[in-house]
Amino acid sequence: MITVSIVGASGYTGRELIKILLKHPQVKIAHLTSETYKGKRISELHKGPAGFIDKRFEKLNIDKVAQDSDLIFLALPHGKSQKPVAEFFKKGKKVIDLSADYRLKDKSLYKRWYGLEHSYPRLLQRAVYGLPEIYKEEIKNSSLVANPGCYPTGVILGVAPLLAHGLGDGNSIIADAKSGVSGAGRRLDSAYYFSECHENLTAYNVGKHRHIPEIEQELSKISKEKITISFTPHLVPMDRGILSTIYLNFEGKVSLDRIWTVYKKYYRKAPFVKILPKATFPEVKNIVETNFCEIGLMVDKRTNRIIIITTIDNLVKGASGQAVQNMNLMFGFKETEGLL
Numbered sequence: 001m002i003t004v005s006i007v008g009a010s011g012y013t014g015r016e017l018i019k020i021l022l023k024h025p026q027v028k029i030a031h032l033t034s035e036t037y038k039g040k041r042i043s044e045l046h047k048g049p050a051g052f053i054d055k056r057f058e059k060l061n062i063d064k065v066a067q068d069s070d071l072i073f074l075a076l077p078h079g080k081s082q083k084p085v086a087e088f089f090k091k092g093k094k095v096i097d098l099s100a101d102y103r104l105k106d107k108s109l110y111k112r113w114y115g116l117e118h119s120y121p122r123l124l125q126r127a128v129y130g131l132p133e134i135y136k137e138e139i140k141n142s143s144l145v146a147n148p149g150c151y152p153t154g155v156i157l158g159v160a161p162l163l164a165h166g167l168g169d170g171n172s173i174i175a176d177a178k179s180g181v182s183g184a185g186r187r188l189d190s191a192y193y194f195s196e197c198h199e200n201l202t203a204y205n206v207g208k209h210r211h212i213p214e215i216e217q218e219l220s221k222i223s224k225e226k227i228t229i230s231f232t233p234h235l236v237p238m239d240r241g242i243l244s245t246i247y248l249n250f251e252g253k254v255s256l257d258r259i260w261t262v263y264k265k266y267y268r269k270a271p272f273v274k275i276l277p278k279a280t281f282p283e284v285k286n287i288v289e290t291n292f293c294e295i296g297l298m299v300d301k302r303t304n305r306i307i308i309i310t311t312i313d314n315l316v317k318g319a320s321g322q323a324v325q326n327m328n329l330m331f332g333f334k335e336t337e338g339l340l
């Protein structure tokens with residue numbers, strides 16, 4: 001049994017963490033922090049199962065949280081996690097950061113895409129990118145996990161087997177992804193008002209979304225060459241879920257049978273990745289509220305392109321579920337504990 005705390009528990013990923021952890025047989029929750037809602041009961045803010053916890057939000061007290069926790073989840077906006085992560089780490093605590101603050105290894109990339117200096121570049125190097133399907137062993141031995149972004153999770157899982165096998169041209173990747181509104185968190189921005197997004201479909205941050213360097217960093221590592229991709233996110237009028245359609249060019253002969261076998265083998269030890277039967281494609285409704293990533297494959301011989309479609313729930317496999325999967329690995333629990 002371990003004790004965990006959530007910093008930034010009033011947000012959507014914080015809410016999802018509470019919900020999952022309440023059902024986890026090996027976890028007790030200590031502190032749930034919020035600066036805005038400190039003193040309020042959790043149920044006054046969070047609707048649904050997260051509100052079942054009989055606790056109040058507390059103002060963050062680093063010493064108290066560290067003293068009472070084996071692991072701390074941070075679910076804060078980027079830029080706000082850097083310092084508390086470093087402080088908890090210094091106190092010898094295990095940390096899982098859901099923000100982007102410890103994902104990019106190159107601090108100049110962080111500065112370029114997030115407009116911020118990284119104050120802990122050495123710690124950045126110690127952080128393990130928390131995608132268990134690729135870094136399982138590293139995560140098991142890590143004290144600091146940088147939980148991946150939601151779009152990167154869907155895109156990286158979608159093309160990793162091809163790049164690892166040198167199949168297709170990694171630099172031809174075009175990823176077109178659609179996300180539900182909860183991907184933006186609880187923030188108040190008019191683009192996310194019901195009247196703005198209901199019955200609407202928009203592309204945003206075209207050619208400049210902050211998840212681009214994260215996806216490129218990881219795909220470059222897998223393929224052992226520098227990969228540059230095109231990525232366009234879209235906002236769709238649903239609460240949660242991401243569907244990514246990814247195109248990649250190939251030369252010569254590639255059959256769907258071969259590709260499908262490569263994916264099945266690559267993910268044979270990945271309990272949360274489902275490769276769908278050949279030429280069938282995932283739908284968001286099948287994975288919502290689960291930690292699964294479903295993948296559908298097609299080889300388009302007419303255009304010499306492989307088409308990969310992936311679905312995840314942005315708040316589960318794209319955030320809090322994946323964080324719990326990482327926690328399970330860090331503490332030697334069954335990888336699926338609390339998530340099935």
Ligand SMILES: NC(=O)c1ccc[n+]([C@@H]2O[C@H](COP(=O)([O-])OP(=O)(O)OC[C@H]3O[C@@H](n4cnc5c(N)ncnc54)[C@H](OP(=O)(O)O)[C@@H]3O)[C@@H](O)[C@H]2O)c1
Binds near residue numbers: 010013014034100
């Ligand atoms: N939503 C997703 O699908 C998703 C997926 C993957 C990763 N993420 C990442 O996970 C992190 C949390 O996302 P979220 O969707 O849960 O966001 P959210 O709903 O906006 O919640 C953000 C949390 O951070 C706190 N916060 C806000 N502004 C702050 C500030 N200036 N200083 C300190 N704390 C502040 C808020 O708490 P107070 O009550 O204290 O104001 C709230 O608890 C973000 O970095 C996000 O990029 C989100």
